[in-house]
Amino acid sequence: MRSRLEWRKARVVEARTIAEDVRAVTFAVEGLRAGFDPGSHTNIRVQINGDPAIRTYTVLPGPPGTLSIAVKLHPNSRGGSVFIWQLQPGDDIELTEPENRFELSWRASRYLLIAGGIGITPIYGMAKTLASRGQRLRLAYAAKSRHQMAFVDELAALLGDRLQFFAQEDGEALDLDSEFAALPPDGEAYICGPLGLLEAARQAWQKSGRSMSRLRYEVFGDNGRFAEQAFDVEVPQLGARVRVRADQSMLDVLVEAGVDMVFDCRRGECGLCAVNIVEADGMIDHRDVFFSEAERQENSRMCACVSRACGGRIVIDTGYRSDLTPAE
Structure with a gap:
């Protein structure tokens, strides 16, 4: 059982590559309600090996009447990212009204946003919304290389020195202990990325003695330690x-x-x-x-x-x- 999904017909109006192996797709959606919170996601009906399936993707900020997602082409994908990457302008699909289970609390004195790779998708919307409302924030963005980071120029222009990149290939390492130590007691952290990053963050947060209610995170459903097998x-x-x-x-x-x-x-x-x-x-x-x-x-x-x-x-x-x- 789950909450009732409201399905909408949609048509691809734009598809472009915005980073290495990252594709942004924008849909015009029939009857889409105006406005949705950062961190929201949509379910999309896809075809995998000729069979129907449903995959979930974070919704990006965009113009009214449209819905955009950014999808990484995973080497061990179960088929969802391959389907999205094959979409072209004019293609018709079905998707759901956005819903949110990764919400900002709006109670913190300062916000720490951490993104690992394609985990930037919900964090990007959060950063834009927090900045537009004059909230204190910092964004730490980590990936294997700069080429794999999406929204780099836009985030840099928006956040300035409140944004820091960590590219593994350049020897730049994200120090979770230091990041958490810099937060005030009533600060909050929002994290999306690989499972290893989330586990490390949860352990570091617990070690710091902070309330677990002030650590929010979201995980990728296809992110595991082993390649998928039947x-x-x-x-x-x-x-x-x-x-x-x-x-x-x-x-x-x-x-x-x-x-x-x-x-x-x-x-x-x-x-x-x-x-x-x-x-x-x-x-x-x-x-x-x-x-x-x-x-x-x-x-x-x-x-x-x-x-x-x-x-x-x-x-x-x-x-x-x-x-x-x-x-x-």
Whole structure:
């Protein structure tokens, strides 16, 4: 289960490469409501190997009636980024009204924004909105190289010395401990990037003794430690066995097979779709930010929307019991 999606017809009006392996696509959208908050995302119906699927992308600031996204062409993509990169002006698609689960609180005296690679997409909108309202902020933008950084010139003109780049190829390293130490007690940090960056940030934030409620982050659903492989899933109490292809999520396949699942964010953040791991042939690639590192090491539960088995077979328990009846 999840919130009701409001689908809209859309047409591509512009598609251009804005950084190395980063493509920006703008859509004209029928009946699009005016205005949306920074950090919002949209769901897009895509075709992967001839089969329909849904992928989620951050929405960028843009003119009324339009919706823009920026997508990195991932080498281990499940197929969503390839589909978006093939879109050309005039192509028709369907997408949803933007919704936001990565919201600014508007309660902090100072904001620290941290982006890793394509994680700049929600951070870009936040930086523009905070700057336009005269808020105190700093943006730390890290990537493997400057060529992979999108919106560089615009952000530099907007933020000046409030922006700092960290290019790994140039030997520039982001120091999370120093960044957090410079924040006042009521400051807040907003982070989007690879799973390793988010885990390091969460550990550094906890070590600093700050309230976890003042650290906000968003993760990429296709960001794991291992390349995607096909694997089998068994749900013994339901007599179900399904095959999850490399370009599919376990959650999508289970739902398509008629397995009752509770879910919402589809990004490994809310934990609603977590299932119990009964048995697994090999490694589990935990891609969520819901469980702690210690919980992931236990390998007792996993988020079905983003986490995967590294091939082989996995046996799970969804927690559903057909013999349970509602209390009268």
